Amino acid sequence: MVRALRHSANAPPQVASGSMALTVVGSIAYDSVRTPFGHRERMLGGAATHFALAASFFDEVRAVGPVGDDFTDADLAILATRGTSTDDVERVAGGETFFWAGEYGWDLNSRDTLETRLGVFETFEPKLSDASRDADTVFLANIQPDIQQAVRDQCTNARFVAMDSMDLWIDIAKESLEKVISSVDCVILNDAELRQLTRKPNLVAAAREVLSWGPKAVVGKQGEYGAALFTKDGFFSLPAYPLENVIDPTGAGDTFAGGFVGYVAAHTDQEINHDLLVRAMAYGTALASFNVEEFGTERVARLAPREVLVRVAELERITRFTDVPLELRG
Numbered sequence: 114m115v116r117a118l119r120h121s122a123n124a125p126p127q128v129a130s131g132s133m134a135l136t137v138v139g140s141i142a143y144d145s146v147r148t149p150f151g152h153r154e155r156m157l158g159g160a161a162t163h164f165a166l167a168a169s170f171f172d173e174v175r176a177v178g179p180v181g182d183d184f185t186d187a188d189l190a191i192l193a194t195r196g197t198s199t200d201d202v203e204r205v206a207g208g209e210t211f212f213w214a215g216e217y218g219w220d221l222n223s224r225d226t227l228e229t230r231l232g233v234f235e236t237f238e239p240k241l242s243d244a245s246r247d248a249d250t251v252f253l254a255n256i257q258p259d260i261q262q263a264v265r266d267q268c269t270n271a272r273f274v275a276m277d278s279m280d281l282w283i284d285i286a287k288e289s290l291e292k293v294i295s296s297v298d299c300v301i302l303n304d305a306e307l308r309q310l311t312r313k314p315n316l317v318a319a320a321r322e323v324l325s326w327g328p329k330a331v332v333g334k335q336g337e338y339g340a341a342l343f344t345k346d347g348f349f350s351l352p353a354y355p356l357e358n359v360i361d362p363t364g365a366g367d368t369f370a371g372g373f374v375g376y377v378a379a380h381t382d383q384e385i386n387h388d389l390l391v392r393a394m395a396y397g398t399a400l401a402s403f404n405v406e407e408f409g410t411e412r413v414a415r416l417a418p419r420e421v422l423v424r425v426a427e428l429e430r431i432t433r434f435t436d437v438p439l440e441l442r443g
């Protein structure tokens with residue numbers, strides 16, 4: 114297990130064998146967030162950013178996406194944490210970085226989007242460098258589905274392509290979204306989004322429906338209740354790591370995806386089967402638990418590999434469920 118994580122913050126990647134980089138496209142953003150525990154104005158965020166910060170524990174990540182000239186060098190340096198390549202982050206002169214504002218309810222289970230400004234993503238046409246195109250693992254983080262598709266179509270060598278999305282794109286770009294879904298190996302969505310997408314009120318039925326569209330795996334994220342994995346070979350579920358102090362859930366889903374897909378990227382020498390994805394779920398869950406402990410990228414940016422490993426081991430301990438004697442009256 115220990116070998117699955119890259120060890121030093123700035124050392125060259127020490128990746129488990131068989132890895133050839135992980136390309137991610139998705140929002141690179143400024144977020145204004147209010148939770149019951151405080152607020153931040155224009156902090157670094159975005160789906161691709163949170164994903165990269167987590168996935169960079171496992172593999173060399175290549176971030177793809179535009180930013181405006183309001184994007185600071187300091188934030189670019191945070192995106193580059195643990196060696197993430199920002200070569201394909203395009204700075205658009207005169208453009209505005211993607212901006213999102215959101216507010217959480219008292220128990221952090223509900224979130225209202227107050228504002229979304231696509232900015233430089235409105236006209237973005239991804240042109241990947243050879244290195245990003247050749248990655249053998251790809252994550253299409255949350256962004257307009259046509260942009261996801263353009264990246265997916267360029268990455269013809271990828272062995273594992275996963276994707277996320279959100280209710281906005283189900284509402285306004287469902288046809289494009291369904292096309293992307295049918296072209297990937299794994300879909301990672303919130304449980305409510307899986308229901309909305311398939312119009313099936315039951316999560317198991319909704320996940321089975323998405324599997325029938327082409328992907329080999331579906332992950333239903335359930336916020337503080339954890340995540341569920343569906344493949345043709347079975348089902349697996351993990352609770353979230355139990356935390357008493359949650360400060361800001363923004364990016365938890367993307368951080369989960371970074372741990373999950375990052376783990377797969379670090380094991381491309383192995384068959385990508387149900388058991389491998391089960392182990393990936395543990396890493397995704399452990400990483401997401403750190404993300405929510407502070408605002409935005411603050412916690413995961415300074416996270417150490419050992420801290421992640423401790424939580425993975427703890428998750429294993431609290432969910433182990435064997436040797437239960439089968440005994441009932443009657």
Ligand code: AMP
Pocket residue numbers: 140142143144158159160212213229255256257279281362363364365366367368
């Ligand atoms: P999550 O909390 O995992 O749903 O992700 C939150 C991140 O998603 C924030 O950092 C936002 O910048 C980003 N985000 C919010 N709305 C969108 C959108 N419509 N498209 C892409 N990214 C978004």
